[in-house]
Amino acid sequence: MTTATPKSTTTSETAPEAAATTExxxxxxxxxxxxxxxxxxxxIQERAAVSAVIQETRITSGGRRVxxxxxxxxxxxxxxxxxxxxxxxxxxxxxxCRGRI
Ligand SMILES: O=C(O)C(=O)C[C@]1(C(=O)O)C=C[C@@H](O)C=C1
Numbered sequence: 174m175t176t177a178t179p180k181s182t183t184t185s186e187t188a189p190e191a192a193a194t195t196e197x198x199x200x201x202x203x204x205x206x207x208x209x210x211x212x213x214x215x216x217i218q219e220r221a222a223v224s225a226v227i228q229e230t231r232i233t234s235g236g237r238r239v240x241x242x243x244x245x246x247x248x249x250x251x252x253x254x255x256x257x258x259x260x261x262x263x264x265x266x267x268x269x270c271r272g273r274i
Pocket of ligand 1 (some may be wrong): 227243270
């Protein structure tokens with residue numbers, strides 16, 4: 174994994190050069206964010222496909238699409254890792270994977 178190393182500006186750099194360095198650093202970091210978002214979206218799509226298999230299996234055997242105690246485990250896990258917004262993120266993720274309830 175590569176680590177972010179912001180380029181430092183020197184005192185000899187003129188203002189336009191410093192601005193160009195700043196813009197380049199931001200553009201570079203945004204490229205990395207776009208690449209990460211592509212991976213995150215791919216993982217969410219993969220998660221949704223696995224989730225669909227579970228839901229279909231349960232429905233085929235006479236069960237319900239939703240399994241609330243399992244959802245509570247997932248919400249707890251995301252909150253433990255990411256704090257309060259983790260809960261909202263997990264709820265959105267569950268909605269993507271099983272639809273609205
Ligand atoms: O783990 C399950 O039993 C699932 O059906 C998967 C899943 C999920 O996407 O994580 C989806 C719906 C359920 O309500 C709970 C969890």
